[in-house]
Amino acid sequence: MRRPTAQGLAAAVVLLGAGAALLAAGAATGARGEAPKPQPAKVKTQAKPGGPEVVARPEPLRDLGRRHKVRLVYFVPKDRRPADRWAEKIPVLMTFVNDLYARDLRAKGYPAAGMDFEFQDGRPLVHLVAGKDAAAEYSGEPNFEPQRQWRRILPEVEAALGRAAENLYVVFAETYADGPAKFEWPGGMALGARFSASGGVGMFSAWILRDEFCATTVEGQLRLLADDTPISGRTALHRLKPDSPRFEFIEDGFGAVAHELGHAFGLPHDRRADDVEIMGNGFRHLRNNYLATPGPKAGFMADTARMLRWSRFLADDVDLADAQPPVARITHPAKLKVGATTILLGGEITDDNALGAIQFFSPRHDWVLGGMDLAGREVRLSHVVVVPPLEKGPLELVISIIDRGGNIGIVRAKMEVE
Template sequence: MARLNGPCCCKEVVLCYVKSAHRPPSLRMRKAPVVKMPSSLTLLLFLCLSAATPAALADSTIAVTNHESGSTVRYSVVLLEGTIPSDAGPLTIENLNAPEYAEPVRVVQHEGKFRALVELGKGRNRIRLSTEQQTEPLEFVLKYQLQTNPHYVRLIWMTDKSGDTTYATPTSDTPQDYENRLRTAALLMQCFTAERMNQLGYGHRTFRLERDRDGKVIVHTWAGGRTMEEYHAMPDDQFWWRDVYRWIDEEHPDPLAKNCVLAAYTRKDPATGQLKSHTALGGGNLGLFGSASVFSWPTSIGSAADTFLDESRFDSTQVHDDSVGRSTYWGLSSTTIGATLHEMGHTFGLPHTTDRYDIMTRGFDHFNRCFTYCDPVSGTNGQPIYFRPNQEAYFAPVSASYLRWSPWFQLDRPTGASTRPDIQLTDTGVTITCKSGIPWVGIHVGGDIHHHEEQDARRPPKKLELTFEQIREMVGGKQPSRLRAISTSGQEAAVNLPNG
């Protein structure tokens, strides 16, 4: 388990608001939520229709660079990013097959680049892209197909015994829409993961979220067995985590679920500043989080870009500031959604790493950078920060390579037999055997993973032998502490390595 400790724009960013074609007129005319946008940025907001891009056409045209037209994705909210002529004006994106609940698409543009989150309907999605300079719109096609993997992530809003679902907010008029906020955060984490896995060569692979018959992500609202006061009185968050773990296993058991649990009863005492029932801990089948920052999370996919560009401050005497000093809505939302994904990474089996931008380190502070081009003004920066691609949060290769083989990252129901590697220590090293093959081996130094070896996924070896000298060389001469191996069926084995 790991604990969360306390915890980019450019010269011009354009947000383009796009109407959805498949909603009744009354919904199409619905106003986008009003938020305070960064005054330090030149933000131009446009209300328009939209489309996406076919993959690279020509230097003078619009191009989607992270998806191919006609390809199939296995998750419902995709990030489209690409290039656009700098003089083309605002880009509009519209999914002609969008689900009824889809909001207008927000397009973020900067210096010839664009990013946009698009909600997909089941089956074929015709995504239209257009600008004022084009006489004919361009169309980009994505097919959305549900995963059949039985392993999934389950979202749970945990109340105390009374069933009170309310959560802490900085003002009394903040909406208590926990279902929308938790659902949106989960969809963003799923999309983020797919993008980062694809960038490292594993395809748009991600975990499955639990959905109802209509395809909507489910948020369970379940009451724990104790009062708020009893939860607040628990001696430490490790004790609390173990108590919730038992509650899940006894009241809502499911070996195929990784449980993302948000505690509604997190509260800050304004008089003492003490924060009660707040944590970020993950391991086994449970990621447990306090709800102190949920008020800052976007309420919908359509509002995500607004949230990650919102410089507004909040009253930290009423709510916890877990934004590493940024003290803004965008900073708080980025850090805490990123931290949620970090802890869920632990439930998938990921340890900490040494890569500063990995989600499994403090890279989770920069979760927002997947969806924008700048960090707006905050308590730690008086000017917008224009980041480079190598300064964005991601899953480091050592993390992504492990997730590739996790049972929770297989897109379809497994067909082969499940086998676990066998690891034996010898006088001179380690011998690993597995009937189905060994595609991945990782080596720890202390509690962090420092090195991994990927084998040919098409023909993974059934036996690997490593000497202790080879293992030490792999971690740069440091003292290795643990070796892990995973099979093609996602089963893992590990052994502690001897000192010396």
């Protein structure tokens, strides 16, 4: 809610309910175009002689005994067959995704054992959900609508396994098609949303489970990451070059899972360091994290990491008894001048237990503008947000505040640049 106050200021007050959800589409959200139909790929079982050496191996998934576990789901429509060895491939993929989070957070000094997963008979559990309809009913073929897939698949997953507000699902959907595409495969999608401190969803096209991209062991996956064999007739989204090398598809697919999981944890995009930040396009360089290949490594910037630090799905010291999000009354200018590079924010932030961190995001720029750690039950805010020179028109800042129970409150500060 926004209302005018004294001295040309506006105030925003928010209490974000547990059922609120923001659907965020990542960069790999669809596939269309005129590429020729590919021939079946011959999958290498080892890297070329003299290829890049392995510099890091991801840690295996573990059952950490937490209440909040990541639940893996494979969704197969009634007219599709499951991919070969899907129950082994999906945990391998998630081993790399989990390692990206845990390794980066530990490097920043946070206690991070990684995500917790369901196990059965000593192995990571993947739930097979059989779709009620044919694949085209979910994908909208021939139009291939990512949002349609979300709207139709998620209710069936919830009916089978429980509400998304109470579970964090990573869903791989066997809904893509084999025809020509501008990039990747028709019907490809990657979407993510947070529903509450205890739930969210990342949903992905299952083309990444194809044999040419996803192995059944970590060692096999490292060999595929080292492989630059062109995939005939297919284009990876990273550089959009036809016949893209194998490893680029893997970076796009595995990386998109890491990116959209960030949205499921409540993170926005951050394009400031686009070739590094996982919430930008840094995930498209993830093989550099594991192989001796030149270039940037995927990770999180400090303003993103401090929000992840208090996630119920990543931290062991979160206060699970805290069920209420922070409340904030933020003051800000009602109007700004064209060319301005700073915005002064004030106000009060309170929590019933303990505050964790704050983050400032500009939807107009699609990046984070800063943030800081918070502590205690009450903070008086006086902070200058640095922005690129502002252009005329409406401006909104999305201010996210997380407490030490993993609850997030959101303030939307709306201003006019004139």
